[in-house]
Amino acid sequence: MTVALLTDKYELTMLSAALRDGTAQRRASFELFARRLPAGRRYGVVAGTGRFLDALAQFRFDDAALETVAEFCDPATLDYLRDFRFAGDIDGYAEGELYFPDSPVLSVHGTFAECVLLETLSLSIFNHDSAIASAAARMVSAAAGRRLIEMGSRRTHERAAVAAARAAYIAGFDGTSNLEAGRRYAVPALGTSAHAFTMLYTGPDGPDEPAAFRAQVAALGVGTTLLVDTYDVTAGVANAIAAAGTELGAVRIDSGDLGVLAGQVRRQLDELGATGTRIVVSGDLDEFAIAALRAEPVDSYGVGTSLVTGSGAPTANMVYKLVEVDGRPVTKRSSNKQSHGGAKQAARLAKPSGTITEEVVFPAGRPPADAEGARTLTVPLVRGGQRVAPDDIAAARALVADGLTSLPWEGLKLSHGDPAIPTRLVAP
């Protein structure tokens, strides 16, 4: 299916109206940005760029799509759409870059017609993926180097789950439970087992956890992760080591007071001689719970619901605004929604130590004197409709890691606060 109908109807009716009087061909620049971060957040992480550029290449109107559009648009609009492909230029922040209020995450330049059509799809992708990556990055810093596994597919839309796994991986997660994210984006696919598997081994005499563990080890080897809390954690750990021996890869605890249980299980494993067996915890973890377990002998966190729902901020609330027409800056005057006219670029100032101090957003091509030498954030993504930015998830992942180390220490606090650095908007 084409992605072109993953779009609001009004993009097409605006196109239709603008085609009638020729204004559709005016040169336009649109910018995608967040007026503010989600409440209390100190930074955001740009994600979705790669997915957006993939979608852009598929943004064509096939016969089925044209049939839908024909229900409400005139033949001239259909003629325009039949041959449509975006032929303009796109600049933006590299995927994995941090962002702050008013950061021009994406700048789309072309005719009004070709730019307006991309509004809904670009926002859907960036708002979703950036919300997930921004939450994930907080979990990564809270985990302080311990492993994080994304396992939230079941708590979100089945396709959003694939994008969420990708965004979490970019933000620093180590892997995902989602197979399609493994296939499509090469995110390491990881897995343990469910309570249902243990409960399957129930006979006339009742549950038989040892049989379940033996079966799992027979199939998956001693490096597997056994889920030990189906019935009784202490008995579960004993059964696990009995089934797998002291080379068992890991045990998972999915319920109860995870901190207390992790300590108990660590002692039990060590006493049994399974000193190398790791402990995975899961169950309603968010960045605060992850941080609270720092003092406990936890090796890996499995994170589900809070990750895929953006930990309280399920959308990044980015907007896509017309900022320039035929070279003239434009702004609207709606109450509380003032936008800043003119195409923009950005740079980020830092101390010699690398700690960032300010985001500078300036009229395109005219950096202020104090931003020369600063790191430029705006990079070319598309030229003449052709993608010029590589699709490189590893690079995006490295950029997030670098970004987190560049934040002033207050920026990594999990508590509510202001953006880690101020944004300075240089007037046109």
Added chain:
Amino acid sequence: MTVALLTDKYELTMLSAALRDGTAQRRASFELFARRLPAGRRYGVVAGTGRFLDALAQFRFDDAALETVAEFCDPATLDYLRDFRFAGDIDGYAEGELYFPDSPVLSVHGTFAECVLLETLSLSIFNHDSAIASAAARMVSAAAGRRLIEMGSRRTHERAAVAAARAAYIAGFDGTSNLEAGRRYAVPALGTSAHAFTMLYTGPDGPDEPAAFRAQVAALGVGTTLLVDTYDVTAGVANAIAAAGTELGAVRIDSGDLGVLAGQVRRQLDELGATGTRIVVSGDLDEFAIAALRAEPVDSYGVGTSLVTGSGAPTANMVYKLVEVDGRPVTKRSSNKQSHGGAKQAARLAKPSGTITEEVVFPAGRPPADAEGARTLTVPLVRGGQRVAPDDIAAARALVADGLTSLPWEGLKLSHGDPAIPTRLVAP
């Protein structure tokens, strides 16, 4: 692409282990249910059933999927998957039915192998769609008969947006901005225009709102909706009527104090003779803001972010649990996560007036005496792998409407509270 990889890896590794020792062929029943409603919510709305049954029909492992599975599963598992299609039975609540804690929304019966494979996908669909429908139903009751338009596509994943539009329509919304939801599910697609369109009409002498409105009316007719708050609302309304005449369909206000502005605009429209021109409001509306505007002359609400994010509850937190193996009820004993063994059905008790009083969940086939004559909630969805429930969005929509009228009045309050009716679990 097949939907079969929209699945957690561990479903496949559990399958692999269970195939080795034959336990995969044991008869199993799994149930999908919510242990509790989102905090403070008084009812939930089941949505996703139709999408799940669509996905079930496509749940096959093609060569690309098998290639992915081959990276970590043995040949016997691949042989099993090559010919896989679900051949069991599924019962459940009809789409659009209300649900409460422990309501058995879906009951899946078959071999362990075929049931366990459906866990992730079924949960993704029901958790997402039911979260949206449950939030949407609160907005519908808050709107008290006024029109509601779903326009949140840009705030959520691009495919989740289509499912969200469908779920909102089932819950009683009148239409959506999303074209694909219109094409795929026949949800009425509606639209107005964006600030960008008005701003496009900017020349050397500055903004020209009258020209923008004339262009829109020329293309879309006087029945269109003109967005009047790009620059100044009072001037915008005057320009709108000048461009379209007093037969203008509607004006939209997207910013400012919507209640105050709606009153001002209504008076201005009436003074201009446009007494039939409707007022659409939008901009960060949720069920509380919708209810707060009840006294104002608003005709339609456009709802975005809060709808597609479940208005604070972006997932329904349903789980999928093994409840029966070879006819024997099974339960786990993990702390705080006790499940109730055995396959179940449900009925809902009501007063003669139709007001519901209790949800009764009982062992399948054995309703308690006082539930005979009550409305049975559990209906057949799949028999021998074949869908037996019709795909009927209109029926689902009617069921939500009926459900809302059946709630005790406390159940419709927007404030935090307990479930509207208690759930009685009848022991096996």
